[in-house]
Amino acid sequence: MTAPGVTGPHGSVTGVRIWDGERDLGVGTVRWADGLITEVTPGGGPETGLSLVPGLVDTHVHLLGFAGGRDRVKGFDTFSWPLVTEVQEQALHGAANAQRAMRAGVTTLRDLGADETQAGIARVFDGDILHGPRLLASGPVGMTAGHLDLFTPRAVKDRPPTADGPDACRALVRRWARAGLTGIKIYSSGGVLSMGDKVGWRNHTRAELAATVDEAHALGMRVACHTHSAEGIDIALAEGVDSIEHGTGLTAEQAARMAGGPVTIAPTLLINDMIARAEVPVSAEAQEIAAALMEHRDTALREAAAAGVPFVLGTDANGYFLEFGDQWRELVRMVEVLGYGPEQALRAGTSVAARALGLESVTGSVRPGLGADLVLMRGRPWERAADLRVEDVAAVVCRGRLASGALPG
The missing domain is CATH 3.20.20.140 (Metal-dependent hydrolases)
Structure with missing residues (x-):
């Protein structure tokens, strides 16, 4: 079992505010395995202050x-x-x-x-x-x-x-x-x-x-x-x-x-x-x-x-x-x-x-079965345009692997 936060074929983040591509789901946990999201659930640990959005x-x-x-x-x-x-x-x-x-x-x-x-x-x-x-x-x-x-x-x-x-x-x-x-x-x-x-x-x-x-x-x-x-x-x-x-x-x-x-x-x-x-x-x-x-x-x-x-x-x-x-x-x-x-x-x-692009069953949203293409950000970019900044990108997961930054946990 991969430890929380590890980004290889398996990984997870918890205590992050999740925006799933359509709406704010509140604070929760996202897990993935073999490059695919396996779980999106509310709760799951102390808040990190970070937000999670699709890539x-x-x-x-x-x-x-x-x-x-x-x-x-x-x-x-x-x-x-x-x-x-x-x-x-x-x-x-x-x-x-x-x-x-x-x-x-x-x-x-x-x-x-x-x-x-x-x-x-x-x-x-x-x-x-x-x-x-x-x-x-x-x-x-x-x-x-x-x-x-x-x-x-x-x-x-x-x-x-x-x-x-x-x-x-x-x-x-x-x-x-x-x-x-x-x-x-x-x-x-x-x-x-x-x-x-x-x-x-x-x-x-x-x-x-x-x-x-x-x-x-x-x-x-x-x-x-x-x-x-x-x-x-x-x-x-x-x-x-x-x-x-x-x-x-x-x-x-x-x-x-x-x-x-x-x-x-x-x-x-x-x-x-x-x-x-x-x-x-x-x-x-x-x-x-x-x-x-x-x-x-x-x-x-x-x-x-x-x-x-x-x-x-x-x-x-x-x-x-x-x-x-x-x-x-x-x-x-x-x-x-x-x-x-x-x-x-x-x-x-x-x-x-x-x-x-015909990829709605592959990426673009945070839900089980889709690719683990995820961006952790400081702020809430769906609420404030001022938070739509590359400087506020804390970590990126693409195809289930860490591409930049570091995940909490």
């Missing part, structure tokens, strides 16, 4: 970025670093970024620009070769001269794959499925950081998008759609995507259609704030695009949240602009922009986000 679920990240932190990029920007860094080295940075997120309390990630590299990292974590968070890898299906393609300078010949025509789109979906990826990312507008891009530009025809979504769903893969424009959101909803990424051009009519439905929005608030204010090194073009989007975004998204549109945590973190651990800051920004209370924001980053 965060970030539905939109990019792991293959420089993992040394913003202050150590040594002149590499988000465009040039992938071009001068071997993919084998990038994979190590990706694993390091994921582990950094885990130690900060983000125990599930979805990479929305993945290829065989991130799928391999996910298998290494799943096989417990390295201790890492739950990782879903979604492969991009973009067109030549589309938002994705415009991240690579035009003179570079060795480019990420694109797909032109419905058959090519289906073929790329199948490639990602064969490689072990679990989702697909599409584009129905231009973007902010891509070079020479325009938000209003069409990305893929309706026939191409329809073929991509159909093929992905036929293979059991969820489809996330990057879009900043109202037209792009209309197209995404019409084609049956599972989530909207960014969604800055959302209209009131679209919000009414989405209210209470299954399609979620990951608003990626902080990164667009940072670009619009040039708080990070960006081109004047990117700053101008982001600033124009900001004129509409906050009011539109706040009204959509009030109407019942489901929002989830999605940061667009890549370690260069947003670092891994900034997910807590994104939750605070959701409180400020969307008008959420702290509990609603925490749901958006745990149980609601897990459900959006």
Whole structure:
């Protein structure tokens, strides 16, 4: 029998205030074995003053970025670093970024620009070769001269794959499925950081998008759609995507259609704030695009949240602009922009986000049978937005093993 507080395949914490992903359960005890929660019970010893919440679920990240932190990029920007860094080295940075997120309390990630590299990292974590968070890898299906393609300078010949025509789109979906990826990312507008891009530009025809979504769903893969424009959101909803990424051009009519439905929005608030204010090194073009989007975004998204549109945590973190651990800051920004209370924001980053990824029977809540992905915190973050801070993370358990800090007892 493992002693209380030990974190290997078996462990427990007692005397902590439990928030289970939906509500405050009061002070109690949580036990786990073989990576799964086995018991959630009231009482069980003197209070420690700590709170326990589920690990965060970030539905939109990019792991293959420089993992040394913003202050150590040594002149590499988000465009040039992938071009001068071997993919084998990038994979190590990706694993390091994921582990950094885990130690900060983000125990599930979805990479929305993945290829065989991130799928391999996910298998290494799943096989417990390295201790890492739950990782879903979604492969991009973009067109030549589309938002994705415009991240690579035009003179570079060795480019990420694109797909032109419905058959090519289906073929790329199948490639990602064969490689072990679990989702697909599409584009129905231009973007902010891509070079020479325009938000209003069409990305893929309706026939191409329809073929991509159909093929992905036929293979059991969820489809996330990057879009900043109202037209792009209309197209995404019409084609049956599972989530909207960014969604800055959302209209009131679209919000009414989405209210209470299954399609979620990951608003990626902080990164667009940072670009619009040039708080990070960006081109004047990117700053101008982001600033124009900001004129509409906050009011539109706040009204959509009030109407019942489901929002989830999605940061667009890549370690260069947003670092891994900034997910807590994104939750605070959701409180400020969307008008959420702290509990609603925490749901958006745990149980609601897990459900959006189809992981509600795996993680995102504290209940028996789910994975032991747990964060012990000082304060009560579901009551006070000021407690939604990475600095208040006292310990993290991921897949039943201690990832950072120390447990009481």
